[in-house]
Amino acid sequence: MAGADISPPIESRADLIDGMARGCKPESEWRIGTEHEKHVFHTNPLRPVAYEGPDGIRALLDGVARETGWEPFYDEGNPIGLWSDETKGGISLEPGGQFELSGGPQPDLHATAAETAEHMRVAKAVAAPLDIHFLGLGVTPIWSVAEIERMPKSRYGIMAPYMDKVGTLGTSMMFRSATVQTNLDFSSEADMVKKLRVSLALQPVATALFANSPFADGRDTGYLSYRSHIWLNTDDARTGMLPFAFEEGFGFEQYADYALDVPMYFVLRDGHYINVAGESFRDFLEGKLPQLPGEKPTRRDWNYHLGTIFPEVRLKQFLEMRGADMGDEKSVTALSAFWTGLLYDEISLEAAYEMIKPWTQDERDHMRREVPRLGLMTPHDRSNLYDVAAQAVGIAEAGLVRRDRRNAQGKDETIHLAPLEETIRLAKSPAERWLDKYRGEWNGDLTRIFKEAEL
Template identity: 55%
Template sequence: MARDVSDTTPLGARAELVDWIASGEKPRDQWRLGTEHEKVPFYTQDASPVPYEGTKGIRALLEGLQEITGWEAILENGLPIGLFDEEEGGAISLEPGGQFELSGAPLKTLHETASETARHLEQVKAVGRRLGMGFLTLGMSPQWTRAETPVMPKARYGIMTEYMPKVGNLGLDMMYRTATVQVNMDYASESDMVKKLRVSLALQPVAAAIFANSPFTDGKPNGFLSRRSAIWLDTDGDRTGMMDFAFEDGFGYERYVDWALDVPMYFVKRDSTYHNVAGASFRDLFAGKLAQLPGERATRSDWANHVSTLFPEVRLKRYLEMRGADVGPLEQITALSAFWTGLLYDDASLDGAWELVKGWSAAERNQLRADVPKQALKARIGGRTVHDIARDALALSQAGLQRRAFKDEAGQDETHHLAYVEQIIESGRTPAEHLLDLYHGAWGGSVRPAFRECVF
């Protein structure tokens, strides 16, 4: 999330929380997509991590980008921690270990989001070259230990850093060493949200398999094709996972709100201060009974900020967030958005995708989620391989994008943005498997070449 929300309107009833989510409904002609991606910076001279401070640090990178873009600085305790585009709605933010994130503006077509990402990457690389920085196209930093990884000066991350080891073994790895790509998508109604959420939850492990791209940790193979995906399985069970309840009869906005209310909070923000209430109940804040802040009652910003700290495989806010993929090069970033746009923004493709997944049980979905980080396209569910399911999903996505019929200046429709996925499905091999081939072959058992070859 680029910046925490500031809306002090008090909340008085549970229905207001439901209405907040329902307010995201949009008619089809207003549906947009927003592409987000993180990337790990490093110094090109010695492949070392980039700290926040210093004349060639992350702060200098932010300040250089502000000069180019003219975007507004996001400050915390007087320090720049991000940038915001007031006109279009895009933002740049810092993840805990310095991962540099673009949260793209809500755009109508994949052509627009591809151009936005490409423009951002050119700007980042231009400033980065002056500072001696490069940026990795990997889903996890491949070499540095967690102790060697820098820490960004954001109060919410300090609270999370203290809390994470209490609820899982790998939460700090998630925070400091992983990098993801996601796409944010709209829904027209509650029933439309439910259908899209169920389809995307069930297929999220399939997307994780297709884009698996994090096979190295601490300078060697880690035994996974998507270590980033595996890390999420041992982060915080209260706020992560496949949301089995989303497939139960009667699921809708209210059931999601009830779940969110029971997920422990991290913080409550008042003015510029982050109050550490990690583990406390939002229900208590809602009732004005939070022990850490006597008398304080929940505001709209408290709710928006709390919902942003939930990390299921697909997150519901006032839009849906597909959260299951490792980052990769530019064409991979746009391909993820293309994959989901073709599936979810066309009725026939959405129906076809539901047919693919509707027979899977909760146990099967969760087993698939557990198997994919190591097995990727070779994992199985319902008697089929993920490779076979991915091929069917790709065909549905292609058909959906063809029917959308949004063409670029060259007359191409959006299907060409799926070329990266097509190559993976055709070969049956993930990006991670190609990287492992290099490690055991041309790279001579070293990950250092990744800092030359796996860069934007």
């Protein structure tokens, strides 16, 4: 957490564009990055987990550090995460204590699955004596924001008040939502554009397939992905479907212009966060940031700013797929399998592009608005998203077959699509299956989900 002032200064607007363009790499160097957030809870009694105390999040971090040898990093003296130089992966804390693995770059889906399995093995072994358990859902089902303790990360003290000013559910996003995310590479600007358009258009499909957050505040919310609904009510200036990405001439420069107009949150100097919420990065470029008069940004400032933008697909030096609810362990790899099969095989990428190319911005926006509530039954064309989802999973499967990456048992990567194939077979998302139990065998007892959705 060193100060951002040691980073090279931004000399021109071209540096902003170059910051993303440097992500271009040959196909032989493409990797798969998978991130997932897990809610934490105690069972005796059933309650959220605090940061401090002998059975708190800090104790969990300390135990994982001892077990793995990963190095802690700090905020104002408090350990808030771990990092491994060897694996290039890390653990971080989300605002409400969600325990996040940011996986290292993996060569294939088998390695991704193994990474997640090893992480869960270590985390559960350390957590068990602390009565800490992990929950694989997109939203905490019974606790309000007020009941969840804030983690001691300075940036969240800046973000939370600003969220309350610009949206109605921003703090719900921060404190009680959890996602799984896939990060993928591109070879050139043109390759980035094609992949970004495909993944943006199909992000509502991923949301429908992985919908896994029907409950909040101890009740059925009426949404299949309440987490996705939360994002619709967080901050319009930094979320959404990026309509300009489908315009003629789109590329790194246009994304940089978009990012410049997204209001800032903070600047990091000497390990301390300076509150610049609502300020303009364009003013910062000109040395006119009121909190740092005369000072201009560094490359690290730009990278931090890019990381505070939350569209359905985010561009940095790779593409981040952001539309899915957290689920069980197999669904974590299934998300990476879905996007890898679609985007890392040229034939599949072209097939997916041809599928989404006729869609208008109105159609894309309609899917995004309706999918949190209707999921796979969201109307589309003369049918619904179920048909699109089934086709997309088929395209992804074919792409993984052509990649032909085998594990030690000789099985290719299509084995990791199994959770999605089950959803297509049943025509029911995980959320709908939870609702069936809630309305049936659970007889409305939502505490049952803590046992059944425990990782």
